[in-house]
Amino acid sequence: MQIRVRCGCGESSCPEWAVVELQGVVQPQPSFSGDIRGLHIGRLCSSPSGSTNSKAGYTFTVGYHELAGTKVTLKKPLLVLRKKKVSSGGDQEPPVAAAELELEVIGVIRHKILFKDRPKALISKLPTKEKKTLQAAAN
Template sequence: MQIQVRCGCGEAACPEWAVVEVQGVLQPQPCFSGRIQGLHIGRLCSTSSPPSSKGGYTFTIGYHELAGSKVTLKKPLLVLRKKKNGKGGTGELGQGGPAEVELEVIGIIRHKILFKDRPKALISKPVPKEKKALPAAATPSTVPPAS
């Protein structure tokens, strides 16, 4: 079977996507019960402005911070959306061939952001309490003796 790939936006105009590669496992809390679509995982930031081709990135997940870098893929990847066309029939026996399948290009992946080191724990120091100074009138040396 031949599958046709179509890009309606032109190669130069296709949106750029990137892959985020993390070593280890990301486990959502049990309360999400498998519903991870649209789940906020963390915050991805570029450490250089503007982001360069080999720039550094940080990925903050909860109380952990990962440091990574942008890597160019040897071969670009396509992000595809599958569409079925009814030109070939219904696909049932005796009523023509199977429906044609067309793949639409919705993005190109040329880079990945690689986080290969262990995360750094983000533990903040407690705020030091300020000592309150006593007013000068209340110090024992300035209080007049009782008669």
């Protein structure tokens, strides 16, 4: 079976996508019972790279955790594809054989954002005045 790959946008104008690579598992809360598609996981921000550092820095905040990552160029680009069924023009053929499969290119992935370090906890400390009050009440 022949599968055709078609790109209607041209090589230079294909949308640029990126892969986010995390170490570990991202799990929704136990109370969540819906579809994971469209679920808000966290906030991804890019920080401007300095003139001395060629790699762009990224932060990903998930709940009370913040991850620091970098943008890495892939050795070989990846394509993002969408399946389409294309019917052939002949009316004599049976309907089962008339449908062919075509893959449409909807994006190109040339970079990944890699978060390889352990997350930093975003827990604020109690002010020293409140700490002393809590310790005095405990005694």
